[in-house]
Amino acid sequence: MNNKFLTGLTVAAATLTGALVHAPAASAFNWSSAWSQPTIYSKQQAEFNDAPYQQYVQQERVAIPNSEQFLLDPSKLNLKFAHNVSVSFINEGAGFRNQLAFTSSGTTNTSGLIFNDISCTGAGCVGDWGGSALKLGDTVNLGKIKGGSQLDFGLKSDGFNGGTNIFGTKTQNNEDGLQHVVAYAVGNRYVLLGFEDLYGEKNATGGKNQNSDRDFNDTVFVVDVGEDNLRVLKGEKVPEPSIVLSLLGLGAAGLVARRRQNDIKE
Numbered sequence: 314m315n316n317k318f319l320t321g322l323t324v325a326a327a328t329l330t331g332a333l334v335h336a337p338a339a340s341a342f343n344w345s346s347a348w349s350q351p352t353i354y355s356k357q358q359a360e361f362n363d364a365p366y367q368q369y370v371q372q373e374r375v376a377i378p379n380s381e382q383f384l385l386d387p388s389k390l391n392l393k394f395a396h397n398v399s400v401s402f403i404n405e406g407a408g409f410r411n412q413l414a415f416t417s418s419g420t421t422n423t424s425g426l427i428f429n430d431i432s433c434t435g436a437g438c439v440g441d442w443g444g445s446a447l448k449l450g451d452t453v454n455l456g457k458i459k460g461g462s463q464l465d466f467g468l469k470s471d472g473f474n475g476g477t478n479i480f481g482t483k484t485q486n487n488e489d490g491l492q493h494v495v496a497y498a499v500g501n502r503y504v505l506l507g508f509e510d511l512y513g514e515k516n517a518t519g520g521k522n523q524n525s526d527r528d529f530n531d532t533v534f535v536v537d538v539g540e541d542n543l544r545v546l547k548g549e550k551v552p553e554p555s556i557v558l559s560l561l562g563l564g565a566a567g568l569v570a571r572r573r574q575n576d577i578k579e
């Protein structure tokens with residue numbers, strides 16, 4: 314091995330190191346300014362009942378306690394089966410008027426805004442401090458997401474008022490390096506997510522810290538992923554439709570097919 318070659322390697326290594334050092338940190342969640350508010354359906358229109366899920370909304374400034382619900386990793390919301398995915402607003406405990414968006418990547422590649430102004434007022438609303446854009450249970454359809462897709466969600470803190478801090482499900486990509494989302498499996502078909510919208514450790518002030526209460530109640534919503542997808546997310550074995558068909562034969566096949574159609578329609 315000659316010295317010239319070694320020098321070349323050293324230079325290459327130095328260049329690579331430099332590139333790594335200067336590479337921008339991965340963003341928490343890619344936000345598009347081209348997004349606009351999709352149609353919001355009332356809970357009556359969406360036939361959604363928010364009442365069973367209000368119990369998971371933490372009272373203001375109370376850190377989330379141990380929950381008996383099934384804890385999920387919000388950065389790994391993989392859907393195995395196709396489903397018409399919808400998102401329903403449960404509550405907000407925020408002075409900020411946050412914005413929520415989603416991405417789907419993999420088999421279905423799409424993204425968009427879900428709620429442009431997360432603010433509510435009146436009975437049951439935890440953060441009744443200005444704004445009345447949403448009613449509890451309001452629902453947005455994300456459309457059909459195919460099996461083999463990964464759902465992800467991001468929050469723009471006070472985005473309605475021009476805020477620019479974005480929090481995502483990947484803890485290491487958040488600017489403060491802290492977790493800002495919790496996720497639980499609730500009921501038989503929903504993933505419940507709660508966002509914390511302030512920077513920093515609990516009660517930390519100074520610099521970018523915002524005296525956070527770390528209660529993860531600033532935006533709380535559920536995602537209807539369907540029964541089969543939720544079972545998979547909880548680690549249960551759910552057979553492929555084709556396997557079920559071959560195991561059960563033609564008579565049961567009709568039943569399975571109908572059940573799948575219902576899954577899509579719901």
Ligand SMILES: [Ca+2]
Nearest residue numbers: 407408440442
């Ligand atoms: Ca509010």
Ligand SMILES: [Ca+2]
Nearest residue numbers: 527528529531
């Ligand atoms: Ca909070």
